[in-house]
Amino acid sequence: MWGLALICMLIAGAVLGHLPTRASAAAPSLHAATSRMTLAQAPTGLRIAARSVFGQPSSAQSASLQKAKLTAPDAAVGDYFGDSVAVSGSTAVVGAEQKDSGKGAAYVFVRSGMIWSEQAELKAADGAAGDLFGYSVAVSGSTAVVGAVGRSASTGAAYVFVRSGTTWSPQATLTASDGASGDSFANSVAVSGSIVVAGASNKNSSTGAAYAFLRSGTTWSQQAELTASDGGVFDGFGYSVAVSGSTAVVGAYGRSSAAGAAYVFARSGTTWSQQSELTASDGASGDLFGYSVAISYPIVLVGACCKNSSTGAAYVFAPLGTWSEQAKLTAPDGVSGDHFGSSVALSGTAALVGAYGVSSSKGAAYVFARAANEGTWSLQAKLTAADGAPNDNFGQSVALSGTTPVVGAYGKSSNTGAAYAYTLPSQQARLTASDGVSGDVFGYSVAISGSAAVVGAFAKSGNTGEAYVFVRSGTTWSQQARLIASDGASNDNFGYSVAISGSTAVVGAYQHAAKGAVYVFVRSGTIWTQQAELTAADGVSGDHFGYSVAVSGSTALVGAPAKSLSRGVAYVFLSSGTTWSQQAKLTASDSVPGDYFGYSVAIYGSSAVIGAYNKNSITGAAYAFVRSGATWSEQAKLTASDGASGDSFGWSVAIYGSRAVVGSLNSNFSTGAAYVFVHSGTTWTQQAKLTTLDGEYNDSFGASVALSGSTSVLGAPGTNSNGGAAYVFILP
Template sequence: MKWSILVFIVSTLWFSTTSLADPPRLAAALTLQEMETLLSSPVVAEDEFGFSVALQGDTAVVGAFADTVDGVETAGSVHVFTRNTATGRFEHRARLVAPDPGNGDRFGHSVAVHGDTIAVGAPFHDARGLDAGAVYLFEKPAAGWGASAPAAVELFPADAAALDNFGWAVDLDGDVLVASSLTDDYDGRFAGSAYVFERPVAGWSNAVAETAKLTPSSPGLLDQFGVSVAMGDDIIAVGSARHDHNGANDSGAVYIFARVGSHWISATESQKLAPGDIRGGDGFGTSLALDNADRLIIGSPGHDGIADDAGAAYIYERVTAGLFSLLTAKLIAPDAAVGDAFGNAVGIGGDRVVVTAPSADIDGVQSGRLYVFDRTLGAWVRPIQAQPFFPRFATQLQSYGRSLAVDGDAMLVGSRGSNVIGAGSLGSVSHLQFGIHVNAIEGRLDIVDLEATDPDGTTVGYSLVEIGDNDHDLVEVDATSGLLRFLRRPDYENAQGELGRHDFAVFVRLEDVGGEHSVYKVTVRLGNVAEEGTSPPASTFRVADVVVPYGVFADSGHQFGASVAVSDDLFVIGMPNYNGGQGAVFVWQYQGDGKAFVPRALLTSPDNQGGQFGWSVDVADRLLVVGAPRDSAGGFHAGAAYVFPIAVDEDWSDGLASFTRLENPDPDDSDLFGWSIATNGSTVVLGSRLDDAVETNAGAVYLFERNLSLAGGWTLRARLTASDAGADDTFGDSLAMDGDIVVVGSPGRDGLTGSNAGAAYLFERPALGWRDATEVIRLDPVNPLGAGFGDSVAIHGDSVVVSMPREYLDTSRTAATSAIDGAHVFEKPVRGWRALAGAVAYLGDARRSAKDVAIGESLILVAYPDRVLAYQKPAAGWSAHDGSAVKNFSLGPAKLDDYDPRVAISGKLVLIGNPDADGSLGNAWMLEGISIEQLLPALLLLFD
């Protein structure tokens, strides 16, 4: 038995802010970790703490608009937190209130922070008329927040009037403030407006007037122009969630305003944004986030995508000055449900997007969820550990994600109502950070090489920091290399750290030569892992990655995961229905030893023929083969396939541009050449399941070998057919290859009852090489009254597994006969395959149709619509197997029989595709041999 040390490095607890230089950071893939929960001080129930949040650097700002101030109800307050560099936690420093609080003002309804300035909206303040609104500015005192009460600057627009709700949304960027008046009645329709204020040289004061008023060119009644605002450099975006775009009620729109010259001037928009699939009630523009004025994310929480009001978010990029002319992604939640309101709050930073769904249910409670997306290969995808994020107090929260602020690797997530300390309905804010995790092996003192980088290009030094309760006395860090290691071997059986059994915590400080520093919390967890080697026991797999397509690839019906293949360190996932059936293929690479899976290539049909490119895939020995069975270049749906060589040191920068196209030598309409694929790296086998070469729709298989003397590099060597071929046999429906053995499925072959009983055929390479041939032996089901035998085949070494996808048709079936409905296992006899007498084992679950099979060194996987069964090879071989699964990942009876999951295995790596999930959008799961405890919950979600 070996143990792993799971190391969670919680991304920077704080950065120094003594200069404009950037502090050093860890160079690693990041995962989301919950750091702490912020509460108001004093704690007050029903104050709506967390309704609004803002974050920049070491300053966090939280609005509590329903707080009572000096006896004035719902006057509102704002709480300021700063990060304590001695403890790494945010500490409450100040409670800001309006100098003239009024009943129902809702001071803190909106907040923003930039540098030393905080802006607070009070949209129901009455100084300029009933609910006219106001915005307050606070600047940090010289001694810091909380040292003394900062003076407030109170701003109003020149045309302030009753019911304007000025201050509904605010944003700060340097010396510029934008604030909206949600129901400004300048046009008689209460459409709303926004105002821009610029800080004079003399500083902010009550006398500062707006420099510009921003309005839409086509205002409508109660459009809510100004429900959200975002500003960056020379761009201001304003959301109008109830605008009736193209006559669709409350569909929404976003307006873009560009600065002219060095100052803002009153104007209508430069651009109006609304996606092509916008519908009534979408609320497009409810939330906004802008990154460096070049990338804009827009929330549409009422969008009816997968479910009514499930929500969506859209990402636009600016190509030309002032214009967001490129819609690069539409994001949806993979587990979307009715009323989730995904997109209610959004955040963006570089190549990471965060979206909340505050109305999503957890155990029947409308608690809310948070989703993270990364930009990879031009598309936005949900990264490794970014499943829907649930905080520790998930079932005790209400509307988790009502508010959101993102700054670098940190974020604040507000919950309007919670009960995290058992004191009634309190608001709270989660402080989240991104971190990394790695693995180590028992017996090694080394834990992890921290590998920090400094944006300023200077040398980074490492040291331990003693903060609170931690285990710094158990470890050391190399001051130069950053290698973190144990001082002595831990007691793996009885390890007890400050965080509990098998859990340790230390803090590491990174500092560059200029004095800029950051501190990371490192959590070291000791856990059980399997021995090294191929095909670990089926009970020791864990989920290493989950992949869901996003961006232009995210749409129902695309069937991501319809084909899967894995070999060595490469994972291949097909999406044949992308773009109306053109198809796409994704390639990921495993970094090994518990490290990340890295997306490497995203391929579409190289010559734009389409034809469901990606319907079938296989990979072996750095060779990727992709089928496009409905390619029509050689005839309607005649089919084709593509071969992509992958260099060992592939830099992936060209997206695997080098390829060879393979076609049926005698193409005909509806041959479906490329329906199935198998390769061993030097030979490619392609199924043409409706080929008429022998009989109508009997099917055939074509074998190509690498030939470096040819320009294309591949030569057709053989056509394989069944000796007893008949019409509609669909020979070539499935394929498998290992070394010199090819197995072909023919699920349409008629059995004794003429009912598509099916068969599989085994071919072996002759001593003189491949040539046109019929089978060495036919593999038959033990019960010829079954149906579809051969729908899926797999081979590893001397073992072959063949699926029986449709249930036994005889109503007199018994428990004894029902077990054969899943998969048959065949083993090569001592005298060779020709001496095979029949199957040696039967693996199955009679309740559902087996959809796919995969086999490794000592493991067989059988996929059903509602489960994946894992079978372990006995020491005496498959013939000694009793038919029982090592693990039955049962998901209950209420699942669809037409779900069609795919499985692949190579060594300790497993890939599962579920193309029918999420309205046939599809997803895929990457597993590695580590821990059953992590596999089970993942598979429970797999087909939900």
């Protein structure tokens, strides 16, 4: 069996022969299924993060958004568990074709809540060594299909299993009506409802074929043999297959000197006919377009894993009158040898592309999403295994159902193999201002509490600024109110900072009257009214009071980082009925000019954390305060265990319960980092350092942080050439 890298080199050198299949555990497998800143510079947008990209914590104590690592309970070295994966709803199937001397097995896992557990181990009743049962897998609802490409001297067979309750039983064994030794039938399988499509890429001197089967009751019968209208020797038609409803896609990566092609077939009644031949607009010899295919009608995704010296690419097609290319997907950090596109999956408007060669074959998978009512696709996530190691081949196989990606890593632990399941966040709504115009900077600041969100637009109306309240009903968000300062004026920057807790919203206007002000709004029913305007008792011009705000219940915390020669101050306000009054003025015990204490603030109950990112030559610090009765006192000074000059630790802060997160966006040449602290009694200790596996210089990871329960979201606005990203971590 040949590794994909070798195949790409051979094809690039015009050396063509019998198309390879995975036949031993000795080699990689083939399979088709993703400057530092100052306070004055801050309004350039460092608090904005755009995309949802999952991060990987650098501390062993932490866990990423990876929800489960799936392994076989009877795992053994060389099983190749994870060489094929499939998922449908809360059910995943993972193949291990080298199990028991190549007899093979497939494992069914089910998710309950966020927990995955094994439900069944599937085997062929007539299995024999070398069958490679599990070489390909597919699942649709309670029907699973498992390919055994080595069956009967590589004639091949596919096995159908059905679930009743929690029990899986064999229903049928599918074979090609004209099958012959060496055809490799079921080297790829796909299922949609009662339709199964199986590829046989080595049929007829690797011209290849695919077969469509239909279930009636419990009986399966071959409905059609699919072939390319222009098929030729070594095309490898059928190496990859996909089906959605009455539409099937078949890859032929060897077509046209391995430039590759994919073919779309449509069923009408009992007749299948070729509808289109898909090729890449920039296709070239050796690209292996069609090595992987996926369909979620009406979208088709085709991988070309050897494109550009095996950097790889994937192409999106849609039937706009005729089938046409809509987009080309690539990894923004892709390099030669990544094999991006070696596996692909689709679900609705989300795409998952495997790149098992990334980082010495640790591997990765990339999630892309299509903008609603648009044809543009953007990177949403880069998935990696938290315990990834070279030669794991994570991304060799991928599957996607809704917000659940499953990624196989057959090389894990000396080819024992593993699969990883994730849960993606889903965008529920896009919020826009009812009166928004260009230049408003709507979205510069955001806050959420329960089913209400506040969004700032500080540049609106000549930087007078506004804020907007949105509320959710079910899954629908609607604008409930526009918040406007009663005495607002040009250049106030009202909305530069926002916070919300229950029915109380707080909005900062740090340039109001040159000193700054904060406005409190309260909701009664659906009506929001201004309840108070907060100012510092000792405020003077240039303080930047309101540059940062936070609120928890009846307590508001306001930062004034430029006060007292930029030593900085934070003010605590407390409400009694409808009256707000200043309760405390907080300063750092070791403050010096230029610290910018109060640049960031956070509060939870009687605990507060305040950032001073410019402390100690911009090393930075954060300070924890606690309230006892009406008295606030400094409890701890938080610093990074590995802090260095210029890190800007304290640029952003968040607190929830006994846990705080502090951003350090300029750490490691502005790659960025964040630190998790926990307190027990009066003692705060650093628990973890958060970084991203795909971090690069100037990403500014940690520019913004948020925390709720054990979930932290961290912004990295510099990622992807300032396209921006947000990383989600599940903390210990």
